[in-house]
Structure formats: C-alpha cells, structure tokens
Amino acid sequence: MRSIIQILLVASLSLLSAFSSYAAEKISGAEVINNNCARCHNARAVHEFSIPEWKVIMPHMREKAHLTGKETQAVLEFLELTSQRAPLAKKVASEKMIAPDGKQLFVQFGCQGCHSLKGDGGTVGPALDETIKNKGIGFFIKKLQNPQFNNSSSPMPKMPLNEQQIKAIAQYIKS
Secondary structure (H helix, E strand, O other): OHHHHHHHHHHHHHHHHHHHHHHOOOOOHHHHHHHHHHHHOOOOOHHHOOHHHHHHHHHHHHHHHOOOHHHHHHHHHHHHHHOOOOOOOOOOOHHHOOOOOHHHHHHHOOHHHHOEEOOEEOOOOOOOOOHHHHHOHHHHHHHHHOOOOOOOOOOOOOOOOOHHHHHHHHHHHHO
C-alpha cells in the first residue's frame, strides 16, 4: 500500500512539473501574429497603429481569434519592443566589448515568428536561409535598419537594433 502511494505521489509530482514547465514557456508575440493574425489580415506594419491604439485593438482581436491572455500579452510586448528606438551603441574600449549573441537576438526579437530558418519558423516573411548569400550582407543590414527601403508596403517592423547587433544576427543566419 505504501509503495502505491509513493508511486502515485511521484507520478503526480512529475505531471505537475511537466505542466509548470509548459506554463512557464515563453510565448513569442511574433509567432502569435504569424499563426493567428496573418490568417485573416494581410500582413501589416506594426507601426500602422500606436501602442495605445494596439491596446484597444488587441482585446477585440483576442476575442475574435480566441487568443489566450498570455498570447495577447505576448503580442503587445512584441509590438512595444518593436516600437522602441534603436539603442545607442555603448562607447566602450574595443577590448572590453562583448559581442552580442546573434541567436539570442534572433529569438529575443521574434524573427522566427515571421521568417523561417532551416525550415523552422513563420511564413509571413521570406525564409532567411539564402537571403545573405543571394542579396548580400549590405542588403540585410539595410533591411533591418529600414525595413521598407525596397518595399514600402513591407509589414516588417523596424527593430531597435544597433549595427553590431544586426551583424551578429547576420552571422547567426549565415552559420
């Protein structure tokens, strides 16, 4: 009897642990946009509306798209993130500068929400696997600095990235 109770207790704790790690999983606002919003709406530039306007729009879209509260919050966080100005590069001696992690930036800014890389990610934007090879690093840097430079109707937001961070993302994509 005691061993059955111990087995049930261990099984219950395992399930609880699995559910709590699932609940703690970070939701990407860009992925929510790609997987939900883009189904009904043509891809739109996030700067089409201000943050206060998005905060009015999102509860309505939550109801219509059956988004969870966490998904709605993730979208709002993504919209707020992409509405920030690019951070100024810190003036630090070159030997003390820490190179940014391109993969971490790629995930942090939700690039995979709209773009695929190695077959994984969204479909709102183009796959990035061959972009730098086919269009060059200059095109890639310019696209992140001014997403509408070659297509005025591009829905890609201007990310608050400095040139060093953009180059780190480019390096990650090329590898």
